[in-house]
Structures are given as C-alpha cells and as structure tokens.
Amino acid sequence: MPALIAGTIITIALAIVSLFVGVSDVSLTSLLSGGFDGRPGEVLLISRIPRTLALILAGAAMAISGLVMQMVVRNRFVEPGTTGTSESAALGFLVVTLVAPGWPLMAKMVVAALFALGGTALFLRVLRAVPLRDVLLVPLVGIMLGGIVGSISAFIAYRTNLMGSLLAWNMGDFSGVIRGRYELLWIGLVGCVIAYIAADRFTVAGMGKDFTTNLGLNYRRVMFLGLVIVSVVSAVVLVSVGSIPFLGLIVPNLVSMLVGDNMRRTVPWVAIGGAGMVLACDIVGRLIRYPYEIPISVVMGVVGAVLFLYLLLRTPRGAK
Known part of the structure; x- marks a missing residue:
C-alpha cells in the first residue's frame, strides 16, 4: 500500500508538470498576474x-485493456497492438469514414469497436487452429494478423486518398487535444471500472476453461466481457488520440513482477502505472526538441521496445 501511494503521488506530480510544459507561457506567476481571463x-x-486528463485516461485505459487481454489469452506478451485489435479498429474507423462521413464521432467509435471485437475474435480463432508450443508464437501470430489487416487498411486508404488520415490514426499524438475533443476517453474510465469489478472473474478465467467451469462461472461470458472491454477501449483511444504502442504489454508485465498476478490487486497499480508512463513519455516528447514536439507514439515506441526486449530475454523459452 505505501508503494501504491508513492506511485500515485509521482503520477500526480507528473500531471502537474504536464500542465506547465509547452510553448505558451503558462506558469503560476502568469496565472496570478493575469487570472483565468488572460x-x-x-x-x-x-x-x-x-x-493532461486525456493522457491520464488513455494511459490507464490502454494499460488495463492490455492486462485484460493477457488474462483472456493467457499470455503475457499480448496487448491490443499485438493481436490485431488496434489495426481492426483503424480499419473500422476508415470504413465508416468512407461510407458515412457525416456520422457523429460516437457512432464512428461504435463501428470501430465492432471491428476491433471482430478482429480480436478472429485472432482467438486463429490461435485455436495453430499448434502453439512456445509463448512467443502467440504475439507473432497476432502481429502477422495485424499486418494483414493493416495492409487492407493501407490499400483502401491509398485508393481513396486517405493515407494521411490513416497515418494520423496510427500515430499516437496528444498535441491536438483541446476541450471538446477528448471526452470520449471517459468511456475508457468506465471500462477500467468494469474491469476492476470483474477482476476476480478474469483471474479465474486466466486459469483455463475447465477450471473456470468447475468453479461455476460461465467461461464464454467472461471471455466476451473481456473482449468487449478491450475492443471499446482500443476504439476510444484510437479515435481520440491515435495508437499508443507497447503500453498495454509493458505496464502489466512490470506490475506483475512487483505485486503478482492477482488482477484484483494489480488493476490499481496498472492504471496508475499506465497513466504515469504516458505522462512521462509525453513530457519527454515535448522537451526533447523544444519548442517542437515528438509524438508520444515515437517516445513510447522506443521505451516500450527496450522494455519488451528485456522481458523477452528474461523469460525462459516455452514459459507460460
């Protein structure tokens, strides 16, 4: 508990720093002298x-969606970005943009979530058909599936002159977030709350279908709930700020190394860790080439790749 409180304090400190980092002069002195009307x-x-709110909401939601995905698939090296979920959400957003460009953003998000759900279900179906003898084969299958879906999206976007939009959706960036353009991310917070409420069920489901059924739980319903949470969160984050790589993979693994695999206990850690990591990466992206910004997906990609390699090297071959 003291460590969790310390992590919360660090995350709050990063959020406060985020409020005062940027090209425009926003400081306590300027606020006191000019007031909120200046x-x-x-x-x-x-x-x-x-x-800052978008950073916190997106970071916490994506980290918890990665945790749920790992419980559902029973593999530590999966997240929405390595199962084809994010690519499927981008394909859905692209399709609805072409077919119904006048639809409100909420309706487009729903379509993207349905595509993400379908892509995740396809990934699970492929897993059942492939003999998996190594823990690393699961994310490899997901990456290949995501590559196929991404290629379809790129082909459609190229033929319809929407390559720029597709690249923007796949590039996580918070520089365009203003009031009125981030509120969908609160849906991600709802997903986090539902994941916490159903944490015990996900923990049991992570032990296998037979074990779950013997304890009197409906394995299919638990799986479906997990897939819905992951799909909706992935779609909301993609529509609002773009894709954030590695976040849902790295944070749950680091938390698991510290506090274990009980999801009821790890959800608050994962939420705080995800929010803190996104805040830190965004601040670095704003400062490293000040006054210009580096998209958070670039910073997170570098940090995540290094941590992912560390996790791969410390995992025994064939480990579950």
Missing part, C-alpha cells in the same frame, strides 16, 4: 488541462 488561463483551461 491568455495563460485560457491556454490552461482549453488545452493543458484537457490534454
């Missing part, structure tokens, strides 16, 4: 606070 106050209310 330019610094407007920047804080319209841009900085929404951006």
